[in-house]
Amino acid sequence: MEKSFKIQSEGIKEVDILVGIPSYNNSRTIGHVVRAVMAGLAKYFPKAKTVLVNSDGGSTDGTRDEVKKVGIEDFKMILTSHPGHPIHKIVTPYHGIPGKGSAFRTIFEAAKLLNVKACAVVDSDLRSITPEWMELLLRPIYEEGFDYVAPLYGRHKFDGTITNSIVYPITRALYGKRIRQPIGGDFGFSGKLATFYLTKDVWETDVARFGIDIWMTTLAIAEGYKVCQSYLGAKIHDAKDPGEDLGPMFTQVVSSVFSLMGNYQHLWKEVRESQTVSTFGFHYEVGLEPVSVNVERMIRNFRLGVKDLMEIWRKALPSETALWLESIGRLSDESFSFPQDLWARIIYDFASAYHKGSVHREHLLKSMIPLYLGRVASFVMENQESTAGEVEAKIESLCRVFEEMKPYLIERWEQEK
């Protein structure tokens, strides 16, 4: 545990609720996030002893000063009663390799040290967070006996493409729980679960980076903790180039999914169907700004992959799948289509290849990016005119394909080279 944390937490003995905010150069938005968190804690948990922990990755833009600046006086107008306890604020750097997961580890350690009952973590670049998020993420833990709360958002129909095309369908098919945003980034969890997370030695892997979200969700499900989800409303991030992080984001998330498949193979091989989980919060439609997607560029990237990476892909794919991909690569932009069953088959083939280790794992994952972009391009083209509801139905149908094709995964997984 960081020395600065110990100094700041002196005098704080037992805490009921802890909210963690990982950050790195988020001075533009973190003030708003901290205000929303503190207002939410004061408004919905006035009698609880609460602490806010900002786990920072060495920001140089004054992020930590922004956190320190926010006070309870800022939002007195929304409070009906004065909180019974002060909300403590701790700003601490995290240790370990740079990444979101390492920041979370510090938050888990704080939760264990302060013996908290309920925790929540929220992203520091959120523009749409409201005080109600605290109630929605924490109350199921604090009062309803749940151990893990995943978020549910209103998002643009083309947002969260790694979630929609890979992580949600495969997590649901593998572990049998319909958690719609398994890598949402904003979660609630019990102190007991935080302590359990700390028993795992994963802090030198991709879990210490972008893999943390799927790792937390998968462990909560696979280890039999009580899971639910809460509808939080719109999710709007601070504007930045999403393509900038695609490579590391994609490989770290997918490698975590595939590694966890190895750890829990005894479990997922027995799961036959998926079930819904308890959902909290009032669902409402949100107005979202339109987003631009450069489909031509994605298709170009896919074709380049077919031309140059087929030799690597063939090590993971059966020959008929490789031929299918080659035929898709020859389609014109207008008639371009990447079918759902082909996509599910490819994900299962790559998961099996990752498990067997027949191709260098990092190369295998990076070589998947053109395939992913091909599938996203096809999805965007199919749903250009669709409503959010129709798109959700398409994602549901993709999930069913993943579930139906699970015997294929088991067959490929167990196949000797």
Add this chain to the structure above:
Amino acid sequence: MGEVWRVAISDSFDKFLGKVITFLPNLLAMITILIIGFLIAWIVKKLIFRFLKAIQFDKVSERWGLVEVLSKGGLTYSPASLLSRFFYWVIVLITLIMGINALDVPATQNFIAQFFNYLPHLFAAILILIVGYLIAIFLGQAALIAAVNAQMESARLLGRSVRWFIIILSLTMALYHLGIAEKVIIAAFTIIFGGIVLALSIAFGWGGRELAKDFLERLYRKKEKGERDQDHISHI
């Protein structure tokens, strides 16, 4: 006269017997060395093979592309089997040389001394070639994937260039280590790579000024266009 003959024959017989008596232990030593050496070679081969199987060497070799190379070269042995056989034959070779050495024949002494002096260089050269080849395959593939993901049309050319550059570099290092035409190799390497860099500098700096200008302008325009065409979806 008869006495002279008897002494002459007896002396030469004694000398022969003396030589045989001197040589016989050496011969026995050689036979013993050969038997023990072959036995050790066989045990080492088995142990190395089992160890390589235990650490899944064949799987790692497949991942690094070594299996593909072996099969292209017509070798049907698995990498683990090949490596264990290699060590077997190295020990057999050393055993044979030690056996010959045990005979204590002056003509072979110098040759054996030279051989043992050269042996470390030979091993180092083989090691450089193997490691160099594996690094070339790995980095060539990494460059290819990175170039495809960066949407470079000439991705395959880049991947191959990286691979061949490292193969040539390791080959040069291996030959240098073996002491084969050291000066010629260094000179050839310097001339070839220096020549490539010079040719590119002249082509871009002088001969192809306009071409270079056009290329950079197109690159800049493409970048600007890329920024305008950027996706605004969040992948995660």
